[in-house]
Amino acid sequence: MARFTLIKENTNIDFVGKRLIAFVFSILLLVVGGIAVALKGLDFGIDFTGGVMIEVQAKKAFDVAAMREKLAGLNLGEVQLQNFGGPNGLLVRVQPIGRAVDRDAAAVLRVKEALGPTLDYRRVEAVGPAISAELLRDGILATVLAVLAIAIYVWFRFEWQFGLLALVTTGYDVLATLGLFAVFDLEFNIAAVAALLTVAGYSINDTVVVFDRIRENLRKFRRDPLPRIINRSVNETLSRTIRTSSTTLLAVFALLMFGGDVILNFNAAVLCGVLIGTFSSIYVAAALLLYLPAPKALRPAAEPREGETPPKAAG
């Protein structure tokens, strides 16, 4: 029967043996991201910095230089202008000065006055300092809580070793994706936090599938050494991991290409995050188990008989 397959059936790849390469690659990715954050910083959107953002569309191309001069005359402080979605689109960002509360509302009115009423105002956003501080705090809190909740659930369903690894790999995926925001100069806003949480949720999904198989194989092959169990488990779930990543990537790819400019950053971040998450589930998460005390509770002392029926899962 002819079939389109991406993955060989019955793979037997030595993932555990190649773990050092995978670790080095993972750490490199994190370091590159960390350097980019340290050197360039994250490009925080107005959700987190406060300030004003206005997107306008005109019938003809904008003379950005003339516009810049016109808006500079308003004395609003730092004003950034750039074309957005083609020459007929313009994105204006006004940085907040000080902590004045209702300055933003006034800035919106004055920019609108300067640009004139005939344009198509597609988006106007003004975020005050109290709101932006809250959004940043809530965003960080949400991400930390999500990663913790995931780790605690895995701890309860499996054993503490798995919970700890879920914490480490999910945290890693989030941080590595965050680093890519700095590397690729993607704007970091509220949607970006949603993207990070999506990545955390997606990546743990993959990891849990691998852990689940390790738990099953630990019971099934009681006498096998841990490295062989891990290799077997990753290989057995490999076809599923790659298929699911493929369909998810296809969907995210469609979003990235055709979903529009407004959530472009979100889609780009999810795309990178899914790749990172898949990689860490296959190469990193399970292999790290070797460095922790063996999960004993799941693996009662080996008995001499082979091929026995595995005991029912607890819980």
Added chain:
Amino acid sequence: MFYFAPWRIVLTSLICLAGVIFSIPNLFSRAQLDSLPDWLPTQQINFGLDLRGGSHLMLEVDMETVIKERLESQVDAVRGALRAKQIGYTNLGVEAGMVRVDIRDAAKREEALREIRALAAPVSGAGMFVGAVRDIDVTAEAGGRIQVALTAEALAERKRHAIAQSIEIIRRRIDEAGTRDPTIQRQGEDRILVQLPGEQNPDRVKRLIGKTAKMVFRLVDPTATPEDIASGRAPAGSEILESDGRRADGSAEQHYAVRKRIMVAGDTLVDAQPTFQQGMPVVSFRFDSAGARRFGDATKENVGKPFAIVLDDRVISAPVIREPILGGSGIISGSFTVESARDLAVLLRAGALPAPLRVIEERTVGPSLGSDSIAAGRFAGAIALVLVVGYMIATYRLFGVLATLALGINMALIIGALSLLQMTLTLPGIAGIVLTIGMAVDASVLIFERIREETRAGKTPIAAMDAGFARAFATIFDSNITTFFAAAILFAMGSGPVRGFAVTLGLGLITSVYTAVEVTRLIMVFWYRRTRPRLLPV
């Protein structure tokens, strides 16, 4: 898995059918739906402001002013109580969030304390027992000083009241301005969220809610010289106020010395209308009977003198009283445009806010961007569907077709649930649905891969399918519930568009697990019973 209880077949079929029926209205236009009979479901997905266009305004009530005014009224009450008993005092005022007063005569300190304590009133709605919680705590300090602090309950009650009152007045102002379907909600301790759907002018609404609109009539102080006014020095009992009219550079056109004592307060107004006088836009107003009497008396005593109409500490106009105004109505003429006259009339009719409001967040999406976003989301979703379905059929062939069927039902369930429960769909929410298209097949993949493994291990089709479903279930449940945690936290912490993403992502996870373990299974049972294959096409 072979045995499927009849009730489960019926239930699963009904749920799928309901998903399809409730998602169908989204294929039609609103007008077509309105012509249908009432018993058919006609609810469509509720698009968020980022998709249909509109404004989201977050307002903050200036609670400092609210508390300050509450303390000042407490100062007045203390003054009244001490004067009534002829108790001598000094240093009455507000200090560090408390009212304090020094009683001069040591012999009267006890009496003063008693009198001030008697001012305490029960806080309404603070507990089950009436009078259980008082609004003030009165303490005697060394040196004859008495301190009056507002209790936490009194402060909370005052804030609650200020928010409720502000919402009521905002609603009146916005309704009178002819805004369609506004939503006005309290948010947290001191915030109010105003949402204006569709193509509307948020700037006008911002102007309308940006004014406290406290209007008072006060006399102009004729003893102030032009030099005094220019240098900002006001005679005792008066203050210098700016005019409402502005020059091009934003500075005040004119300054006035105005008596601090209020002649007539604006809360006695019962009506205000924009109108014209000699071709100029003006605002006519009418007092209630008490206000009319006071206005009549005041104008009678001050014929020939100028008085100031003051709105939020700015002088709108300062006409001279030509004759006593006894009818209880009058006209405000200032430098009005047609629109500003109309806005002032709206403000006066709706009443004054208890405290100033500030716009601390504005998010407006124009209708063109909204419809572009919907179109982009639809197109991206269609492409994602084609790619994923193509991939599934190419790798799993017949089972891929079954998975596609399950995916279709999954989509119908999501859209049906969104329509039925009237949850808000936002642009990130559309991304959540498209993402679900990619992730939903995961459950099917897990099951198929299991069946494939079991088949390879030499099991019969029935045994392989049975084991495949049974073993995959725990994995599907564990892996999806962890993702669900992320969605739930995002829902709890997020706001607006991001919350819309959490809704569709979480909803998608639930429907994906359900379709995988119930619907896919049912489809496979029917398929197996019909064809009885000896080998599974996995």
